[in-house]
Amino acid sequence: MAFWNKEDKxxxxxxxxxxxxxxxxxxxxxxxxIVSLGFIRNLKIDKGLVAFDLNLTTPACPVxxxxxxxxxxxxxxxxxxxxxxxxxxxxxxxxxxxxKGALKGVRNIVAVGSGKGGVGKSTxxxxxxxxxxxxxxxxxxxxxxxxxPTTPIMLGLDLPPKSVGNRMIPQExxxxxxxxxxxLVKSEQPLIWRGPMAHKALQQCLFDVDWGELDYLMVDLPxxxxxxxxxxxxxxxxxxxxIVSTPQDVGLRISMKTLRMFQQTRVPILxxxxxxxxxxxxxxxxxxxIFGQGGGSRAAEQLGIPFLGEVPLDLAIRTQxxxxxxxxxxxxxxxxxxxxxxxxEKVAAQVSIRTYEAPVLEVE
Amino acid sequence: MSSSANVxxxxxxxxxxxxxxxxxxxxxxxxxxxxxxPVLRGMCPCASCKDEMTGIRIVLPIHIPDDLGFRKIELVGxxxxxxxxxxxxxxxxxxxxxxxxxxxxxxxxxxxNAG
Numbered sequence: 001m002a003f004w005n006k007e008d009k010x011x012x013x014x015x016x017x018x019x020x021x022x023x024x025x026x027x028x029x030x031x032x033x034i035v036s037l038g039f040i041r042n043l044k045i046d047k048g049l050v051a052f053d054l055n056l057t058t059p060a061c062p063v064x065x066x067x068x069x070x071x072x073x074x075x076x077x078x079x080x081x082x083x084x085x086x087x088x089x090x091x092x093x094x095x096x097x098x099x100k101g102a103l104k105g106v107r108n109i110v111a112v113g114s115g116k117g118g119v120g121k122s123t124x125x126x127x128x129x130x131x132x133x134x135x136x137x138x139x140x141x142x143x144x145x146x147x148x149p150t151t152p153i154m155l156g157l158d159l160p161p162k163s164v165g166n167r168m169i170p171q172e173x174x175x176x177x178x179x180x181x182x183x184l185v186k187s188e189q190p191l192i193w194r195g196p197m198a199h200k201a202l203q204q205c206l207f208d209v210d211w212g213e214l215d216y217l218m219v220d221l222p223x224x225x226x227x228x229x230x231x232x233x234x235x236x237x238x239x240x241x242x243i244v245s246t247p248q249d250v251g252l253r254i255s256m257k258t259l260r261m262f263q264q265t266r267v268p269i270l271x272x273x274x275x276x277x278x279x280x281x282x283x284x285x286x287x288x289x290i291f292g293q294g295g296g297s298r299a300a301e302q303l304g305i306p307f308l309g310e311v312p313l314d315l316a317i318r319t320q321x322x323x324x325x326x327x328x329x330x331x332x333x334x335x336x337x338x339x340x341x342x343x344x345e346k347v348a349a350q351v352s353i354r355t356y357e358a359p360v361l362e363v364e
Numbered sequence: 365m366s367s368s369a370n371v372x373x374x375x376x377x378x379x380x381x382x383x384x385x386x387x388x389x390x391x392x393x394x395x396x397x398x399x400x401x402p403v404l405r406g407m408c409p410c411a412s413c414k415d416e417m418t419g420i421r422i423v424l425p426i427h428i429p430d431d432l433g434f435r436k437i438e439l440v441g442x443x444x445x446x447x448x449x450x451x452x453x454x455x456x457x458x459x460x461x462x463x464x465x466x467x468x469x470x471x472x473x474x475x476x477n478a479g
Binding site: 235238298359360 | 376
């Protein structure tokens, strides 16, 4: 391009040209360009200055910076453009049918499940939820593990929730709205309930709690496949489920049952998180794959579902859980916190894909 | 039938009560099903209409009035419908697969008989 063209301040760029080059920027998850997706808002052109909002489907978008940088460089390369200002915004879409029921302020409900207990499902759920909140999303966490609730400890909460009238007010910690059956019973008391009671309790925690406006409501399920799972799959249209497993075959094989149950009730599987993937020696920093290697990613590949990441056995994750501040909040720059944040971003991306692709069902 | 074709065939895109006794379902594969309330009520899969162990029907067509209608139609999660009938019964959960399987049109019946 000739030097004098660039200097020509009155050779103005127009909207059409700007949108034309922005059409080259693809959202890699939704596989469409950002103009067709309606992401460009408030486009303003003032001589050499081009300003617009880039409105994504989640504040926790894993490719946010990549898309912004691409957009900036493409628009800047247009003749007559001297400066580009992009404001990053987001608007999380709602799962179809969720707008009709009692939870109409909630955009998406995501279940976190596992085949067996002790795989660190609650740790993963708490950290995903806290990471999404830290990214700027409005997040709720419901501890549905009525038989052995651990999330109140991980969030440093041990008081029962307040209620106004017959509605319960969720507690807040780590930027989350939080509700647990663990807060309704005294902590040393074991809970021995029959199925119908579990069913009722979960319904209360969903519908009798003032969740308000939420982008994501994460539900931490009890291990296995039982009353709580079925109640949840029947009571609300879930956006999807995240399966947590250890690398061991046994763990994975049992998770398979959980997976099949979600498939039978048509709950989309957002992906598998492999926990306790390896152990980092605190003395020499060596990695040890004590439960074997690659089990989670192999299973995900075989089943054609996304693999969301590997979380190490890390002392820091455990200590942060014990003192009630999740690692993604307390030590956001720690390697394990980064890993967990990337997993949370992948979950958010999968939610965006699901809400974008979900078939619309009309009921008259 | 490939699994993705199967999913299309059992994913509803529109559910409509066309009159008190008739339900229309449009499926993602383009097919349209019309269910009549008394017939569908007779196929209720719940444990009080069909013996859980033997599979033998407890509620028979003779027990169902011809003018039975749908009082309420509700989605169950995203995999089934639950009906409240005009006789007050409401415990049956009809999965989308089951509702497609029961499609009474000639084309579907032929397929079921052939299969």
